Amino acid sequence: MSNNMNISKVISIAALIIAGAILGTASSYVVIKLLSTESSDTLIVEKPDSKPAIDIPSMTPDMVSTSSIDILNEQITRTRRNAIVESAEKVGSAVISISVIQTQIYRQTNPGYGTDFWNYFFYGPREYRKQVHSLGSGIIINPEGYILTNAHVADGAESITVTLTNGEQYQAKLIGSDESTDLAVLKIISDKQDFPYAILGDSNDLLTGEWAIAIGNPFGYLLDDTKPTVTVGVVSAVNRDIKLEAGQKQVYRNMIQTDAAINPGNSGGPLVNARGEVIGINTFIFSSSRGSEGVGFAIPINRAKAVISDLINIGEVVKAWVGMRPARITPVVAQGLGLNMKAGLVIASVDEMSPAQKSGIQPGDALLEINNEKIIKQSDWEEVITYARVGDIMTLKIQRGDDTLNFSLTPEELPIKKAPSYSDRFGLEVVAITKQLATMYNLKDDHGVMVAEIANNSFASSWDLQEGDIIRRINRQKITNLSDYKKTVEKIGSGYRILFIVERQGEFYYLTVVV
Numbered sequence: 001m002s003n004n005m006n007i008s009k010v011i012s013i014a015a016l017i018i019a020g021a022i023l024g025t026a027s028s029y030v031v032i033k034l035l036s037t038e039s040s041d042t043l044i045v046e047k048p049d050s051k052p053a054i055d056i057p058s059m060t061p062d063m064v065s066t067s068s069i070d071i072l073n074e075q076i077t078r079t080r081r082n083a084i085v086e087s088a089e090k091v092g093s094a095v096i097s098i099s100v101i102q103t104q105i106y107r108q109t110n111p112g113y114g115t116d117f118w119n120y121f122f123y124g125p126r127e128y129r130k131q132v133h134s135l136g137s138g139i140i141i142n143p144e145g146y147i148l149t150n151a152h153v154a155d156g157a158e159s160i161t162v163t164l165t166n167g168e169q170y171q172a173k174l175i176g177s178d179e180s181t182d183l184a185v186l187k188i189i190s191d192k193q194d195f196p197y198a199i200l201g202d203s204n205d206l207l208t209g210e211w212a213i214a215i216g217n218p219f220g221y222l223l224d225d226t227k228p229t230v231t232v233g234v235v236s237a238v239n240r241d242i243k244l245e246a247g248q249k250q251v252y253r254n255m256i257q258t259d260a261a262i263n264p265g266n267s268g269g270p271l272v273n274a275r276g277e278v279i280g281i282n283t284f285i286f287s288s289s290r291g292s293e294g295v296g297f298a299i300p301i302n303r304a305k306a307v308i309s310d311l312i313n314i315g316e317v318v319k320a321w322v323g324m325r326p327a328r329i330t331p332v333v334a335q336g337l338g339l340n341m342k343a344g345l346v347i348a349s350v351d352e353m354s355p356a357q358k359s360g361i362q363p364g365d366a367l368l369e370i371n372n373e374k375i376i377k378q379s380d381w382e383e384v385i386t387y388a389r390v391g392d393i394m395t396l397k398i399q400r401g402d403d404t405l406n407f408s409l410t411p412e413e414l415p416i417k418k419a420p421s422y423s424d425r426f427g428l429e430v431v432a433i434t435k436q437l438a439t440m441y442n443l444k445d446d447h448g449v450m451v452a453e454i455a456n457n458s459f460a461s462s463w464d465l466q467e468g469d470i471i472r473r474i475n476r477q478k479i480t481n482l483s484d485y486k487k488t489v490e491k492i493g494s495g496y497r498i499l500f501i502v503e504r505q506g507e508f509y510y511l512t513v514v515v
Contacts, residue, residue: 083274087213088230090276093165093196094140095228095269097217098149098172098186101159102132131158137216137228137269138162138186139278140197145170145188146312148304149268150283151177154184156456162188164196165217167226176311180319181386182252182283183304185311198270201277203256203300209234212258213272214282214296218265228269233260233296241379242297253382255297256280262296271298306387320388320411323354323440326367326381337364338401344368345375347398352439359409361398368404369397415440416452422482424489426515427458430471432482441468448472448503449485463513466504473501 136153140146147162154160160172170188177184188195212235217228237257258271262282271280280298310317326345327333334341345367350356367375370384371394388394388411396407419431430449431437438446451469454460471479475498477488492498492515500511 084211084213084230084232087211087272087274087276088215091139091198091213091215091270091272091278092228092230094198095165095215095217096138096140096147097163097219097226098136098138098147098153098268099161099163100134100136100154100157102134102156103130103158135218135265136267137218137265137282139268139270139281140188140195141200141308142197143194145190145192145195146175147172147186147188148281148308149184149186150281150299151179151182151184153268154186155179160186162186163217163226165226165228176315176317178307178311178317181299181303181307181317183281183299183307183311185308198272198278199276200301200305201273201275201279203279203302206235206238206256206273206279208237211235211274212256212260212279213274214258214260214262214266214269214298215272216263216266216269216282218263229263229266231261231263233258236295238300239379240297252283252297252299253379253386254300254303255283256300258296258298260296262298303386318390318417319414320385320390320392321354321414322356322385322388322394322409322411323351324356324361325349326375326378328378329366337366339366339399340402341366341399343376345378345381351436353436355409355412359396359407361396361407361409362400364400365405366399367396368399369395371395416450419450419452420482421452422449422486424486426489427455427460428465429453429455430482430485433470441470442506443470443503447478447480449479449482459513459515464509464511465500465502468504470503471500472503472508473499475499 134153136149138147138149138153141148154174155177157174160174161169162172163169170190172186172188175185175187212233214231214233215228217226235256236259238254240252240255240257242252242255256271256279260271262285266282267284269282270278271282273279278301280301281304282296282298284297286295286297307317325348327348329339329341329344329346331342333339333346337346339346347356347361347363347365347367350361350363367381369375370381373380373384375381375384384394390411390413392411394409394411396409398405398407415434415436416431419434419437421429421431423429429452431452433443433446433448433450435446437443437450441450448470451465451467451471453467454465471485473479474485474488477484479485479488494515497512497514500513502509502511
């Protein structure tokens with residue numbers, strides 16, 4: 001019994017000495033006395049007057065063995081080489097700097113007249129062209145040297161130079177771009193087949209709070225050090241719908257939000273997960289100071305995968321057309337249509353001769369599912385249309401009154417792409433107004449031509465025309481069809497002033513330009 005008590009005393013003393021060594025300082029050591037009697041143990045703690053009762057020696061370097069230092073260094077090295085470092089190394093060599101030279105057109109009007117109409121009519125716009133040098137980032141996606149970046153980085157480029165992380169520089173060409181998704185594909189002009197490239201991940205498999213690594217290389221063209229920059233954060237949110245400016249038509253759908261700093265010039269670079277897979281293309285930030293404030297957005301890589309093939313093979317994204325437009329269900333709408341639904345989408349209109357009409361879908365039908373995926377909000381519908389391809393079969397579940405119905409339809413190419421067209425020397429592509437287009441755009445008649453496309457950096461790109469405008473007259477000449485348009489513009493010489501009368505969303509406008 002006494003032996004056990006003695007052992008207990010020794011352990012207690014040792015524990016208290018260690019505790020005192022940890023908690024005490026040179027001026028505050030304590031004296032610990034363990035007084036023993038036959039009946040009890042009493043612990044007394046006394047504060048010394050001056051000197052400590054316990055002298056604890058300091059640790060000196062010669063007391064630490066070499067093996068201990070080696071073990072410590074090894075542990076520190078292991079903690080430095082974490083998932084973020086390895087992911088950055090895995091993807092970094094495929095991140096390139098993009099240097100673009102563009103010609104931008106600037107226009108000034110005579111300040112002597114107060115309205116655009118009189119300025120244009122009497123003086124015409126004063127235009128001048130200026131070469132602009134811009135920088136961005138991109139990611140090589142295969143060994144042949146195809147590069148994925150933002151459309152706004154490369155659009156209108158007259159010259160593109162890319163710089164790799166090893167310092168090699170190449171000329172590149174724009175293969176295709178899509179304004180609606182803000183994505184573009186470039187190709188390095190080289191016979192090499194072994195460029196470093198990144199692995200594309202799955203942006204549908206993202207967790208809010210997981211690591212997000214933003215990589216960019218905007219200054220590789222300018223600096224001797226061509227290595228990319230790395231910033232780290234987390235996936236703050238997914239499926240964000242963003243409109244950059246009030247009144248802007250384009251809406252970025254289902255974006256990835258991150259607090260990883262997306263610095264100026266990093267547009268087009270990859271957003272990477274902890275496995276070293278590309279999960280997004282860094283696109284823009286919300287900032288009041290032009291710097292990163294923890295609110296950055298990236299295009300999901302699955303959206304890019306859906307358009308890469310079209311961009312590489314045909315230079316543009318072939319938009320699928322189903323010919324119906326859904327709207328949000330409100331309690332009033334649901335009651336009026338006899339639908340027992342509090343939320344969802346209802347078909348607001350169906351185009352004549354469209355795939356939707358051919359399949360039997362009607363205005364007032366409630367849209368429940370497409371391809372076995374629930375459709376609850378407008379962004380669900382727009383996501384489906386983004387990934388839809390011409391010729392693919394889509395299955396739809398519809399509620400009509402008390403009945404649940406199933407339909408299948410095959411998306412077609414947009415009617416504007418199938419209409420007869422003509423491209424003039426000013427950079428305008430116009431199409432004939434077919435009966436189908438007249439129905440789609442709610443036009444009163446099929447007279448005139450529709451602006452289908454405006455070439456970048458062309459004369460027409462500085463005019464105030466928009467895609468979808470209907471040209472009704474040029475000067476005094478009425479434009480009834482493509483033939484009228486072609487004959488009229490071919491007679492216009494250089495330096496001439498043109499007065500367009502156009503219809504835009506039911507309103508008529510006068511536009512005067514000088515060619």
